[in-house]
Amino acid sequence: MLTIFYDGYCPLCTAEMRLLRDLDTQKKLILEDIHAADFSERFPHIDPIQADKILHGQLQNGEVIKGLEVTCLAWKLVEKHKWMQVLRWPVIRLFADLGYLFFARYRHSISSFVTGKPRCTSCQKEL
Template sequence: MSMKDSALTIFYDGRCPLCAAEMKQLRQHDGAGKLCLEDINQPDFEQRFPNIDPVEADRMLHGQWADGTLIYGLDVTAQAWALVGRHQWLKLLRLPLVRWFADLGYLFFARYRRQISRLLTGSSRCDAQACHKIPASVSAETSQIKEIR
């Protein structure tokens, strides 16, 4: 799916096992093609997306609506899952009082996602294609983790 044909483009770290597993799940549920998933580690990323700083996108998940509006962090996650009609409970994390705490939790996760990935998957970083071939057991584990979150 190209960026111009999708409602939301997500710029994610494809070398992060948990991030790649979530993108794989989103892709599986995106039958209507509402999402465009772009790995910030692709060699031509900066050329294709000059408005997205890959260093900043590595620090915090970035998304871009079709109209060019950028969104970040849990806003991207909540909107992506809403677009594919799943995990509607994530909307609760965007309520004003909850949002502040949820965003703090997200920032902690984003900063330590490699260490968290190592604990949960045994690997902190994927090689070039390893995350795109995540075993079903890891996908199932991360799915259960997301249900708990």
């Protein structure tokens, strides 16, 4: 079981969460928008400002994981994109994590380029 704390204002993030939700036939994922009105009440241990900077996830045992650890585990749990596990190999991990941090920082600009929308307010309702 993995809880993913994602940015519901990011069109790319929301699209990925929607796809993961649709592929999660065994119900191994819980998707939580960090911009939900009651987020801080339900998850006081997750700082939404930090979770907006880097993707956060929480394992069933309460351990918080971040960045590509979350993404790779999510895809592993839905049994898709098995190639992504290569991104966790020791040498590749360093460069993959740097690439992820770049993406996370500029995701709204990247989203604007890819989708034409840097941010959206309706994405939250769509998921």
